[in-house]
Amino acid sequence: xxxxxxxxxxxxxxxxxxxxxxxxxxxEGLDSMAEEYDYLMELRKLPxxxxxxPLVEGLTxxxxxxxxxxxxxxxxxxxxxGFKVVPECGTTVNDGIxxxxxxxxQFVWVPCTEDQYKKHEYKSPKVDDTxxxxxxxxxxxxxxxxYRQYKDWxxxxxxxxxxxxxxxxxGFYIGRYEAGVPDNASFSVNNKSNxxxxxxxxxxxxxxxxxxxxxxxxxxxxxxxxxxxxQAWNYINQTNAVEVSKNMYDGVEGSYGVxxxxxxxxxxxxxxxxxxxxxxxxxxxxxxYGNYINDSTELAKDVLYAQHVYTWVKxxxxxxxxxxxxxxxxxxxxxxxxxxxxxxxxxxxxNSADYTDGDQYNLIxxxxxxxxxxxxxxxxxxxxxxxYDMAGNMWExxxxxxxxxxxxxxxxxxxxxxxxxxxxxxxxxxxxPVSFCSGNDATTTTSFYHGFRVVLxxx
Numbered sequence: 001x002x003x004x005x006x007x008x009x010x011x012x013x014x015x016x017x018x019x020x021x022x023x024x025x026x027x028e029g030l031d032s033m034a035e036e037y038d039y040l041m042e043l044r045k046l047p048x049x050x051x052x053x054p055l056v057e058g059l060t061x062x063x064x065x066x067x068x069x070x071x072x073x074x075x076x077x078x079x080x081x082g083f084k085v086v087p088e089c090g091t092t093v094n095d096g097i098x099x100x101x102x103x104x105x106q107f108v109w110v111p112c113t114e115d116q117y118k119k120h121e122y123k124s125p126k127v128d129d130t131x132x133x134x135x136x137x138x139x140x141x142x143x144x145x146x147y148r149q150y151k152d153w154x155x156x157x158x159x160x161x162x163x164x165x166x167x168x169x170x171g172f173y174i175g176r177y178e179a180g181v182p183d184n185a186s187f188s189v190n191n192k193s194n195x196x197x198x199x200x201x202x203x204x205x206x207x208x209x210x211x212x213x214x215x216x217x218x219x220x221x222x223x224x225x226x227x228x229x230x231q232a233w234n235y236i237n238q239t240n241a242v243e244v245s246k247n248m249y250d251g252v253e254g255s256y257g258v259x260x261x262x263x264x265x266x267x268x269x270x271x272x273x274x275x276x277x278x279x280x281x282x283x284x285x286x287x288x289y290g291n292y293i294n295d296s297t298e299l300a301k302d303v304l305y306a307q308h309v310y311t312w313v314k315x316x317x318x319x320x321x322x323x324x325x326x327x328x329x330x331x332x333x334x335x336x337x338x339x340x341x342x343x344x345x346x347x348x349x350x351n352s353a354d355y356t357d358g359d360q361y362n363l364i365x366x367x368x369x370x371x372x373x374x375x376x377x378x379x380x381x382x383x384x385x386x387x388y389d390m391a392g393n394m395w396e397x398x399x400x401x402x403x404x405x406x407x408x409x410x411x412x413x414x415x416x417x418x419x420x421x422x423x424x425x426x427x428x429x430x431x432x433p434v435s436f437c438s439g440n441d442a443t444t445t446t447s448f449y450h451g452f453r454v455v456l457x458x459x
Contacts, residue, residue: 043067050074057087062102066257066458068169071097077109078169080458081257089386094278096386098176101256105226105248107173107456108386110271114167120269120435122148130409133431135284140276142283142435147419149409150439152402156242157264165259165457173456174263174271177376177388178396179245180230185222187212189231189304189329198329200306202356203235203446213446215240221247224454228377228388229304231329232451238262238397238418238443241452248454258456265400265437267455268421272435275384282384282391287429290382290392291374293338294428297381302331304375308448309341309355309368310426317365325356325448326373334372336379341368371425373448391434392427394451395420406440416443424449 046058049070056069056077066081075093079085082101089098097109122144124137130149135141147153166172183190187201201212212235216222224233224244236244245262276283287294306326313319341363361368377388384390400419405411419439423432426449441450 055091056085056097057091059085060087075111076170078171078458080173080456082255083107083258094385096384098386099173103225106176106228107226107454108176109171110174110267110274111171112166112270112274113170114163116270116273117163117166117266118269119266120273130407133436140280140283142272143433145436145438146406146440147437150402150404151409152404152412153265153400153419153439154402155264155266155400157261157266157399159264159266161259162264162266162457165459169458172267172458173258174267174387175226175453175455176386177226177228177230177453178232178394179224179241179452179454180227180376181212181233182223182225184217184220185212186217200326200328201235202325202448212236213240215243215247221251223247224452226454229375231304232373232376232394234373234394234448234451235446236450236452237446238401238441238452241397242399245452245454249456257459259459260454260456262397262399263453263455265398265419265421268396268398271387271390275387275390275434279384282433283435284433285430286391286423286433288381289384289434290389290423290429291336291372291379291425292392292423292427292429292432293371293425294430295392296335296337297379298335299333299379302333303378304329304331305334305378306330306373307334307354308371308373309361310371311361311366311368314365314367319365320360321366322360324361324368327354327356330354336372336374338369338371341370373425390422390453392423392429392432393425394422395424395438395449396422397450397452400439401443402439417441418443420450 043054047055049055051074053068053070056071059069059079062084063079063081067079069077069079071092077097083099086098086100090096093111098106100106120142122136126148127134128149129144130146133143133145135143181188189198203211222244242262245260248260249256249258272283282289306329308326309324312321374393382389398419398421401416403412403416405413417439419437420441422434423436
């Protein structure tokens with residue numbers, strides 16, 4: 001009775017352990033309460049907004065907790081754990097509140113209610129727009145292309161979870177910049193092995209270049225960056241863009257109060273709707289707000305860029321047409337837009353080491369124009385409410401997919417397509433404004449004008 005498995009001594013030991021565990025949990029709970037109290041007291045020392053919440057401009061240190069804040073107009077902003085506010089970029093929701101993590105990645109707050117978190121509703125009838133661009137009717141017409149007629153489009157993001165986050169927090173965060181290449185990637189110009197030569201990496205392994213269409217290297221997951229002045233991560237297919245977007249804050253449990261993902265069509269439409277409130281024509285005409293071929297801006301500061309050449313056969317000549325890709329990135333002040341090349345020297349500049357496959361073409365038989373691919377956030381004029389390059393530069397993948405035929409909205413195929421948004425440096429801002437949707441590229445497609453953007457939902 002005293003020493004057996006159910007004896008008095010054993011029961012006493014169990015009671016002692018239970019008491020010690022209970023005391024330990026109680027102490028931990030008290031410590032947690034004390035820590036929470038101290039943190040609340042720190043928040044109380046910050047400037048307070050009209051309703052008693054901390055003013056957003058006061059949250060300039062990396063936050064230990066997710067904080068509900070507000071601007072001076074009582075507009076709410078949820079600043080997630082692991083981020084700080086960058087007040088020099090703006091201190092009101094209408095400016096575009098910018099947050100930053102400890103590594104310098106930046107995102108912009110998009111205010112949104114549960115009712116606003118939905119796809120754009122076109123005012124005009126759903127006419128057949130499978131073969132071309134169809135402007136919507138209404139005060140602020142959007143444009144669509146090979147998109148609305150298909151019956152099977154679906155969001156592959158977690159819409160239910162995202163909607164709950166929007167409802168609880170009053171909005172979400174969009175990448176301030178197009179997704180950029182991380183420094184540790186073999187194809188980054190900032191990689192120590194590339195800093196001098198700055199090679200341009202293509203979708204293949206030609207010329208010793210490694211593909212950008214990867215999600216990890218040497219067993220390490222690659223995480224995109226949202227920073228200014230880095231090379232945009234192109235030549236990546238939609239499937240891999242989904243994975244690396246998730247990687248950005250995955251695996252750092254407890255450090256950040258967000259979930260990262262590739263932008264979905266709902267978040268894109270809500271962002272465009274929000275921007276349209278201040279820039280009334282961008283949904284139908286984005287030429288002044290992005291890197292397009294019909295822009296002729298001459299940059300005043302040095303930026304990282306790549307110059308590509310497009311060529312077609314002159315009348316009466318024979319041969320093939322196509323792209324002459326850049327062979328390296330450069331730093332300089334390029335003139336944007338489409339520009340005809342007129343170099344008549346014996347050794348033409350597009351046959352030099354600056355380009356790949358340049359020997360296939362010459363100005364005698366071909367007409368040639370250049371296209372400029374810019375690094376992220378290169379031009380301040382292409383910023384809307386602190387968000388750069390949603391229009392132009394790179395087509396941006398979304399999570400919206402379907403398996404339809406691109407010629408018949410009611411016919412299904414084994415090919416999985418994804419919606420891309422916003423136009424690129426290979427089109428015009430009139431034809432491909434920020435609202436533009438296209439769904440005729442497979443999720444496995446890669447090209448030098450396909451990129452992506454990350455969004456954050458607060459946990």
